[in-house]
Amino acid sequence: MAAYKPVVVQACPKLGEKITQDTLYWRGYKTPVQIKEFGAVNKIDFCPVPPYNYAVTASSRIHIYGRYSQEPIKTFSRFRDAAYCASYRDDGRLLVAGSEDGSISLFDVSGKAPLRQFEGHTKPVHLAGFLSDKYRIFSGGDDYSSNLWDIPSATNIISYSEHTDYVRCGCASKVNADVFITGSYDHTVKLFDARTKSSVLTIEHGHPVESVLLFPSGGLLVSAGGRYVKVWDVLKGGQLLVSLKNHHKTVTCLCLNSSGQRLLSGSLDRHVKIYSTTSYKVVHSFNYATSILSLALSPEDETIVVGMTNGVLNVKHRKPEEKNENSQKKRQPAYRTYVKGRTYMPKQEDFCVSKPVKHVLRKYDKLLRSFQSSKALDAVMEPPIMLHTPEVTVAVMQELHRRGTLRSALAGRDEKQVNLLLTFVARHLSACGWAVSNS
Incomplete structure (x- = not known):
């Protein structure tokens, strides 16, 4: 069985304050x-x-x-x-x-x-x-x-x-x-x-x-x-x-x-x-x-x-400006400390040991891996995720749409949950509206 691939969350550029x-x-x-x-x-x-x-x-x-x-x-x-x-x-x-x-x-x-x-x-x-x-x-x-x-x-x-x-x-x-x-x-x-x-x-x-x-x-x-x-x-x-x-x-x-x-x-x-x-x-x-x-x-x-x-x-x-004299008095690491090992070339007899990287799955990824579509959607409809990282919610909705299970994930929800979902869609219509409309 092929390994599960986590949901790819598209990174959105954030407009920050222009520092002048x-x-x-x-x-x-x-x-x-x-x-x-x-x-x-x-x-x-x-x-x-x-x-x-x-x-x-x-x-x-x-x-x-x-x-x-x-x-x-x-x-x-x-x-x-x-x-x-x-x-x-x-x-x-x-x-x-x-x-x-x-x-x-x-x-x-x-x-x-x-x-x-x-x-x-x-x-x-x-x-x-x-x-x-x-x-x-x-x-x-x-x-x-x-x-x-x-x-x-x-x-x-x-x-x-x-x-x-x-x-x-x-x-x-x-x-x-x-x-x-x-x-x-x-x-x-x-x-x-x-x-x-x-x-x-x-x-x-x-x-x-x-x-x-x-x-x-x-x-x-x-x-x-x-x-x-x-x-x-x-x-x-x-x-x-x-x-x-x-x-x-x-x-x-x-x-x-x-x-x-x-x-x-x-x-x-x-x-x-x-x-x-x-x-x-x-x-x-x-x-x-x-x-x-x-x-x-x-x-x-x-x-x-x-x-x-x-x-x-x-x-x-x-705030008083820092004087250059004080900054010069601080002892700086030697130049060779920074370049140590950078130019080393491995030899034929060297044995390279690599540490395995452990991937930790998010809650919604674990639910998607076990095909629990409705619970996966619930996990990304929590207020902290919807407000601060709406791109995660959009990514899960797009994944459910790709699998063809978005309609079943939306089924059986009460009026409060549907209202919450529609409010989110209206706020981020350009990103996720097409996924909901096609379900």
Whole structure:
């Protein structure tokens, strides 16, 4: 009697994730550290100078964290109500923040009490930052106004009232000390020059603007609002270059990496998308547990910090790269160890002993060998096999069809088993539908 030949299961190609240099790079961040804040984290800002501490604004407090600290190393809590948008000056010595009561506070990072209080807004201030000359502050509030302040005299230099809804975001140009940008819920982004009495450029984003970002060169502007991230050419009068729609909920925050080659966006859909700034295609994505409100990347791209609506601060650090010195110190086997025996040629008097290979049959093969068609089909209709290795089920069905016993294997089954079989066939119709239809 001829030996039984096991069922040949056709190997199907599996589509895996395409591994790119970006995938390897962004996967290099360690398991995140979770820090609980007192409220939703509305702003994260890294100090531009070493040791790259970062300020976290949540509820009525501003916490300063060290790069690897899980407890705040400093706290500013002298706010009567909620605090917003704490931002560092370029030298890392001063910190400015808005508040729910409409005031703007200026802090010395080494002190505790505010150095200056700027009063002028009549409603909450969600935007406050420094111009690149370091001696002026720009702000935006829910009273629809955008103001410019002088730090030494604590006076209002100029006030703009061109927006028709809340001013919630903005940024300053690093190239021109007189230029700053604001984004509003009136769907517009406005570019202001402190030397003029009105805005220089108005851009229609099309949705309430949640975040704006200016490239270091000052030529490109990124705005986020609704599900869209849009890139504009400022030098060409605000011409739209590209519109990205990779999120399925409101985009709330933007940031650039240190080289400006990667753009990051966070959204209420719990995702952080990373785009290439040359092709504007998504090169990687991070998933989080809750909706994202704020996002920041350290100046050396060593740390990613994400703030969420539930008050959790998610901190990821890059794994340190292995030094070549350590790898060289490890003793490597000698070259002859690898090539030993490879060139040996058997001689005529040599006797070759081969170990017999034992073939272990699967359960369905054993049942097929004993001609138990119905039980063999039952064995491959189990959920683990149907879900994870459907090609095995298809192979057994094809073998039963080849033997002409598929009809008898299907006979006598109840409604539940037939429903399970039809569901499987409908899901994998191209592979096994012909076997069932011909039975």
